[in-house]
Amino acid sequence: MTVSMKDVALKAGVSIASVSRVISGKPGVGKETEKKIREVMDELDYRPNMGARGLVMKSTGNIAIVIPRGTFTLNNPFFSTVLEGIAKGLDKTDYNMVMSFTSLQQKRLLETQSVDGVILFAPRYKELKLEWLESIGLPIVVIGSYLEDSPFPCVRPNDEMGTKKAVEELYKLGHRNIGFINGPMDSMHSVKCLRGYKNTIESLNMEYTKNNVFEVGEFEIQARNQDLEKFLIENSRITGFVCSSDYLAIGLIKAAGKVGLKIPEDLSVVGLDDVPLSSHITPALSTVHVDLIGIGKRASAILINLLKGKQIRKKEIVFEMDFISRDTTGIVKD
Amino acid sequence: MTVSMKDVALKAGVSIASVSRVISGKPGVGKETEKKIREVMDELDYRPNMGARGLVMKSTGNIAIVIPRGTFTLNNPFFSTVLEGIAKGLDKTDYNMVMSFTSLQQKRLLETQSVDGVILFAPRYKELKLEWLESIGLPIVVIGSYLEDSPFPCVRPNDEMGTKKAVEELYKLGHRNIGFINGPMDSMHSVKCLRGYKNTIESLNMEYTKNNVFEVGEFEIQARNQDLEKFLIENSRITGFVCSSDYLAIGLIKAAGKVGLKIPEDLSVVGLDDVPLSSHITPALSTVHVDLIGIGKRASAILINLLKGKQIRKKEIVFEMDFISRDTTGIVKD
DNA sequence: CTGAAAGCGCTTACAG
DNA sequence: CTGAAAGCGCTTACAG
Numbered sequence: 130m131t132v133s134m135k136d137v138a139l140k141a142g143v144s145i146a147s148v149s150r151v152i153s154g155k156p157g158v159g160k161e162t163e164k165k166i167r168e169v170m171d172e173l174d175y176r177p178n179m180g181a182r183g184l185v186m187k188s189t190g191n192i193a194i195v196i197p198r199g200t201f202t203l204n205n206p207f208f209s210t211v212l213e214g215i216a217k218g219l220d221k222t223d224y225n226m227v228m229s230f231t232s233l234q235q236k237r238l239l240e241t242q243s244v245d246g247v248i249l250f251a252p253r254y255k256e257l258k259l260e261w262l263e264s265i266g267l268p269i270v271v272i273g274s275y276l277e278d279s280p281f282p283c284v285r286p287n288d289e290m291g292t293k294k295a296v297e298e299l300y301k302l303g304h305r306n307i308g309f310i311n312g313p314m315d316s317m318h319s320v321k322c323l324r325g326y327k328n329t330i331e332s333l334n335m336e337y338t339k340n341n342v343f344e345v346g347e348f349e350i351q352a353r354n355q356d357l358e359k360f361l362i363e364n365s366r367i368t369g370f371v372c373s374s375d376y377l378a379i380g381l382i383k384a385a386g387k388v389g390l391k392i393p394e395d396l397s398v399v400g401l402d403d404v405p406l407s408s409h410i411t412p413a414l415s416t417v418h419v420d421l422i423g424i425g426k427r428a429s430a431i432l433i434n435l436l437k438g439k440q441i442r443k444k445e446i447v448f449e450m451d452f453i454s455r456d457t458t459g460i461v462k463d
Numbered sequence: 464m465t466v467s468m469k470d471v472a473l474k475a476g477v478s479i480a481s482v483s484r485v486i487s488g489k490p491g492v493g494k495e496t497e498k499k500i501r502e503v504m505d506e507l508d509y510r511p512n513m514g515a516r517g518l519v520m521k522s523t524g525n526i527a528i529v530i531p532r533g534t535f536t537l538n539n540p541f542f543s544t545v546l547e548g549i550a551k552g553l554d555k556t557d558y559n560m561v562m563s564f565t566s567l568q569q570k571r572l573l574e575t576q577s578v579d580g581v582i583l584f585a586p587r588y589k590e591l592k593l594e595w596l597e598s599i600g601l602p603i604v605v606i607g608s609y610l611e612d613s614p615f616p617c618v619r620p621n622d623e624m625g626t627k628k629a630v631e632e633l634y635k636l637g638h639r640n641i642g643f644i645n646g647p648m649d650s651m652h653s654v655k656c657l658r659g660y661k662n663t664i665e666s667l668n669m670e671y672t673k674n675n676v677f678e679v680g681e682f683e684i685q686a687r688n689q690d691l692e693k694f695l696i697e698n699s700r701i702t703g704f705v706c707s708s709d710y711l712a713i714g715l716i717k718a719a720g721k722v723g724l725k726i727p728e729d730l731s732v733v734g735l736d737d738v739p740l741s742s743h744i745t746p747a748l749s750t751v752h753v754d755l756i757g758i759g760k761r762a763s764a765i766l767i768n769l770l771k772g773k774q775i776r777k778k779e780i781v782f783e784m785d786f787i788s789r790d791t792t793g794i795v796k797d
Numbered sequence: 798c799t800g801a802a803a804g805c806g807c808t809t810a811c812a813g
Numbered sequence: 814c815t816g817a818a819a820g821c822g823c824t825t826a827c828a829g
Contacts, residue, residue: 131576131600133822144800149824159798174598179575180517181822185805189514190577191525191561204547204739209538216564225572227525227561230550238559241513242465242806243524264508266465379743386745405538409713410744411720467806478816483808493814515806519821576822 132173141169152177192224192432193238193247197256205376206404207421208250211272214425215248222433232256239265246432248272249281255315268435272428274317282435284428284446286402286419288318288373291450292325295371295399295417298452300333303461304369304397308341310357310381311373319344322373322401341367345377357384361396368396368461375400375407375416382414382457393459403453412456419450466507475503486511526558526766527572527581531590539710540738541755542584545606548759549582556767566590573599580766582606583615589649602769606762608651616769618762618780620736620753622652622707625784626659629705629733629751632786634667637795638703638731642675644691644715645707653678656707656735675701679711691718695730702730702795709734709741709750716748716791727793737787746790753784 134152138145143162150158151166158166169175183189194215196208219226227244229235235257238244244267249257251273259276262269271283299307309326312319323342330337343360345353361367361384372378378400382392390396392412400407400416407414427446434441468486472479477496484492485500492500503509517523528549530542553560561578563569569591572578578601583591585607593610596603605617633641643660646653657676664671677694679687695701695718706712712734716726724730726746734741734750741748761780768775 131822135822145823146800146825147798150799153824155824157798162798176574176576176599178518178822179577180514180523181805182824183514183805184512184518184807184822185824187805194562204540204543206538209543213538216562220565220567223571225561225563225568225577227559228528228550229559231554233554234559237557240510242510243513243559265510379740382745383743383747406713406740409717411716412745413717465806469806479807480809480816481814484815487808489808491814496814512806515821516808517821518806518823519808521821 131178132175133178134175137166137169137173137175140173141166188245189243190224191227191244192219192429192436193227193229193235193244194250195229195235195239195247195252195257196250197253205374206406207374207376207402210404210421211250211425211428214422214427215429216425217422218426218429218433222429224433239267246270246436248428248432249275251316251318253315253317268432270428270432270435272424274321276317282431282441282444282446284424284431285448286421286424287447287449288321288401289325289328291401291417291419292322292371292373293329294450294452295401296326296329297333298415298454298458299369299371299397299399300335302369302397302458305335305461306341306367306369307335308343308364308367308370309373310370310377311342311344312377313346314344319373326371340364345380354380354384354387357381358388361385361388361390369399369458370396371399371401373401375402375404375414378407378414378416378457379410382412392457394462397459397461398457399452401450408455415455415458416453417450418453419448424448465512466509467512468509471500471503471507471509474507475500522579523577524558525561525578526553526763526770527561527563527569527578528584529563529569529573529581529586529591530584531587539708540740541708541710541736544738544755545584545759545762548756548761549763550759551756552760552763552767556763558767573601580604580770582762582766583609585650585652587649587651602766604762604766604769606758608655610651616765616775616778616780618758618765618782620755620758620782621784622655622735623659623662625735625751625753626656626705626707627663628784628786629735630660630663631667632749632788632792633703633705633731633733634669636703636731636792639669639795640675640701640703641669642677642698642701642704643707644677644679644704644711646678646711647680648678653707660705674698679714688714688718688721691715692722695719695722695724703733703792704730705733705735707735709736709738709748712741712748712750712791713744716746726791728796731793731795732791733786735784742789749789749792750787751784752787753782758782 134145134148138148151163229238246268249271252275269281271281273285400414403416403418468479468482472482485497563572580602583605586609603615605615607619661671734748737750737752
């Protein structure tokens with residue numbers, strides 16, 4: 130029983146075409162006619178049907194935000210912060226954001242012409258096959274890294290350089306045995322961070338050993354807390370840790386406390402990304418900052434341009450990262 | 464140039480009706496015909512158009528998640544946690560979730576027949592008028608409190624009781640001067656928490672005074688940190704604080720550290736809601752737990768029922784809360 | 798400035 | 814089991 134254009138046209142004594150014109154602000158309607166139509170629209174409380182419009186215009190007005198599945202990651206402030214950027218970017222446009230968390234939702238969303246474009250959040254190749262992504266024929270921009278040479282434009286932090294800066298900072302503070310807490314290696318992010326860690330360790334003439342690396346199954350802090358504690362006890366030679374995400378760093382701080390290590394007196398900790406929360410916890414987290422909101426905004430801007438049919442020049446936008454010293458890093462004890 | 468039913472019908476040498484039937488799993492298609500159609504669909508890489516389907520079925524397959532605007536609140540783990548519950552609940556269904564953060568997005572989403580139903584997150588009357596909500600004629604369920612007697616089904620934590628439990632717990636630990644950190648009073652949540660705080664203070668024969676209440680403009684920790692520090696210094700008689708959200712409690716802990724108060728030795732802090740993060744920070748936050756994921760799931764379940772046309776019996780689902788003692792509460796010093 | 802008509806991609810009685 | 818046809822609510826040439 131919703132009122133359609135037909136209803137207002139009938140009541141206003143004009144054609145559907147005229148109604149359509151005033152609604153979409155197209156020229157070619159007389160002042161008087163327009164006024165009449167607007168009145169009737171108000172009276173009838175007319176609400177345009179975007180679906181019908183989309184059918185003829187061949188657009189949905191929706192863009193998909195695809196979040197990696199597995200452990201739910203929206204709790205990870207990294208995602209919510211970038212999401213904030215996306216929301217801000219999209220807010221100036223007429224697009225809605227449709228979220229997708231599971232592979233079921235992804236299929237439903239991406240294979241049913243329900244969206245005009247998609248933003249892929251730190252996609253893992255294991256979960257999102259390139260072939261499938263290309264087959265859906267939608268404009269895609271990825272946030273973070275996907276494949277080493279993906280065909281999609283991407284905007285990402287310079288993780289490798291960020292990790293490098295973190296390691297160098299600890300080195301400057303006198304640390305010579307620097308550990309690394311990393312996420313799962315099926316994430317390109319982890320691969321790049323590890324690369325940055327390893328290269329920097331070696332270029333500073335420290336010894337790289339797998340024993341100094343603790344790999345978590347997910348970018349979640351809960352995961353493997355017991356193991357992490359054990360790792361800390363067994364590797365007491367390590368005086369400082371770099372973590373490939375702030376969230377991981379928070380977990381490390383927790384585990385350190387459990388086994389009686391004081392931060393930063395006994396152990397220095399550096400995160401990665403600088404999510405808003407990191408400056409608000411106690412002790413405030415030393416980390417490597419990157420403009421996460423900017424990344425989200427930029428990604429949405431690129432997608433919008435793609436949607437407008439504009440050619441984009443740069444396939445890859447890299448955001449630089451900068452070390453921020455807060456309260457979890459200190460000079461190494463003798 | 465996307466392929467439509469017409470294309471597959473043509474190529475398969477059958478009618479559009481038959482194609483439609485096999486796609487929606489309707490009976491009345493011969494085995495052979497179906498096989499042929501499926502083959503052609505594969506061959507042509509056919510993708511159904513949900514928009515077109517929605518037009519005739521009068522449904523969109525989308526449900527709107529409306530988040531309060533103002534300061535972006537997705538960073539608040541309360542929201543992301545409940546959102547996780549909603550996502551889980553919706554995952555079993557065929558609905559997509561469309562997010563809306565700003566009033567612009569809300570209008571666009573809710574006034575254009577773009578969604579079948581809406582979940583309202585802790586709506587504030589100031590921002591979301593009842594009249595407007597009713598005029599859009601969509602099934603609505605609210606999470607948290609809206610108006611004291613809203614017409615929409617709602618699922619919410621028992622905030623009043625939760626605050627009560629927090630105050631009582633501090634009382635048991637010997638605290639006789641208990642402060643309260645609250646969110647903005649235009650949020651029903653704040654109103655109820657304050658009520659719980661005040662009533663409990665009085666029923667325990669302590670003196671209720673506005674001076675012990677610190678009100679933050681938003682449920683954000685960043686806001687007014689300076690003022691909070693000043694407040695702590697000027698009110699050193701207060702030995703324990705209840706906060707109307709964990710996020711606020713984290714901010715309080717930070718401020719306390721800044722002014723040299725040790726937790727829990729000098730000051731006890733209790734949060735509200737028990738977001739996942741609360742157990743992972745250092746010190747782990749004592750708080751009042753509620754099943755946030757359950758709330759999200761329940762809300763989506765109710766909305767789905769509404770969408771199916773089922774009558775719902777209970778207008779209000781209240782989740783009980785339980786105090787959890789962790790590391791931010793202690794016996795009061797003499 | 799205005800309207801009749803075709804068409805977007807689908808579903809669903811209706812008739813065979 | 815199968816198909817022709819009407820219709821969902823819109824937009825847009827086309828003709829006046």
